[in-house]
Amino acid sequence: MARTCAYLVGILLAASLSFSQPPPQPSPFQPAPRDNAQAQATGTATIRGHVVAADSGQPLRKAQVRIFSPELRENRLATADGDGKYEFKEVKPGRYNMTASKGSYVVLQYGQTRPFEPGKPLEILANQTIEKVDFALPRGGIITGRVLDEFGEPLPDTMVSAQRYQNINGQRRLVPAGRNGMTNDI
Incomplete structure (x- = not known):
């Protein structure tokens, strides 16, 4: 058993010495970067x-x-x-x-x-x-109001959008003006 332990220690010592070589010296030549965009x-x-x-x-x-x-x-x-x-x-x-x-x-x-x-x-x-x-x-504007159903009840979570007229290719069309909004329960 002692002989096996000594044998294993010897193998480990030899392996560690072979892997502990000094790192290779860097070459004095440094290639130029391939990406010229870095040097704009x-x-x-x-x-x-x-x-x-x-x-x-x-x-x-x-x-x-x-x-x-x-x-x-x-x-x-x-x-x-x-x-x-x-x-x-x-x-x-x-x-x-x-x-x-x-x-x-x-x-x-x-x-x-x-x-x-x-x-x-x-x-x-x-x-x-x-x-x-x-x-x-210029200051922005806001639009307020209430969106109700046919019974006069508020419509929650309903998308609302403001639009304006614009001439496109000689025709008057409605286009979005600003961001869309959602109604709340108020």
């Missing part, structure tokens, strides 16, 4: 502006301004400070769409003068600083 240059342009309430001209702090470019696969967000100011730095040259939003206000796109009109893209050049890209957000 940052942009050099700057966009600045303000977000205010359309009815009062008061700054809208914490309003969110978004720039996005489908061609460049760029999507960035800035939050307005206490004075309604926002800024995007190191913007890559290209064509961008911009939106400004804040809860209880209507979302507007850059170049849009009224809700539901299309906005205009903003063309950004290298090393360009664009000032006064300002947004005046």
Whole structure:
């Protein structure tokens, strides 16, 4: 039995010595990364502006301004400070769409003068600083009322949607205006 234990200890000792070799030295040659997207240059342009309430001209702090470019696969967000100011730095040259939003206000796109009109893209050049890209957000509205059945009883959990008329291909059609809502039991 003692001989078997000594034999096993010897095998374990030999095995551990063979596995405890020093790690191989790294080669001095380091291949370049295959993905060139990691080494993309940052942009050099700057966009600045303000977000205010359309009815009062008061700054809208914490309003969110978004720039996005489908061609460049760029999507960035800035939050307005206490004075309604926002800024995007190191913007890559290209064509961008911009939106400004804040809860209880209507979302507007850059170049849009009224809700539901299309906005205009903003063309950004290298090393360009664009000032006064300002947004005046109109207040959103609410619709209240009661939805009743034919017996005058409230209809709980019924979907309600506001719609508006819009000319599409020369025809006047109803389209959704805002988000759908659900009735409650009140």
